[in-house]
Amino acid sequence: MLGAGILTGFAALGEGLVAWAGWPLPGPVVGMALLWAALGLRVVRLHWLLEAADGLLGVLGLLFVPATVGVIQFLSAGAAWGAWLLVLVAGLLAGAGVAGVVAARLVRPEGGPG
Numbered sequence: 001m002l003g004a005g006i007l008t009g010f011a012a013l014g015e016g017l018v019a020w021a022g023w024p025l026p027g028p029v030v031g032m033a034l035l036w037a038a039l040g041l042r043v044v045r046l047h048w049l050l051e052a053a054d055g056l057l058g059v060l061g062l063l064f065v066p067a068t069v070g071v072i073q074f075l076s077a078g079a080a081w082g083a084w085l086l087v088l089v090a091g092l093l094a095g096a097g098v099a100g101v102v103a104a105r106l107v108r109p110e111g112g113p114g
Helices: 002-021 027-040 046-058 060-077 079-106
Strands: none
Touching (some): 002 046
16 A cells, blocks of 8 residues: 555656646656656655555556557548558658758768868
8 A cells, every 4th residue: 555655646746746837748757757766865665666566567458448449439530540641651751851861961071072
């Protein structure tokens, strides 16, 4: 119970800090960073968290069920997925190509024409 309370407390602390400061970050991520700092400073001991962390890791697969159901629910969009994927890949290739051309023009080998 101690480990679960500590993990929940740091998640809540991160949520509260993000809400108070107005940061555009997920609260649990800030809470995890605070927990990491507390572990590094030895304010929190790792053995306090081990049992609760092992229990959470045991059911980690269940946490992905809602996301999977959401993806499957929208698979009926059909051809729209293909079009979006095409736009995504084309944008990626165009951006990478432009970045490559700009980098090649800005970085010239020593002793080359310039």
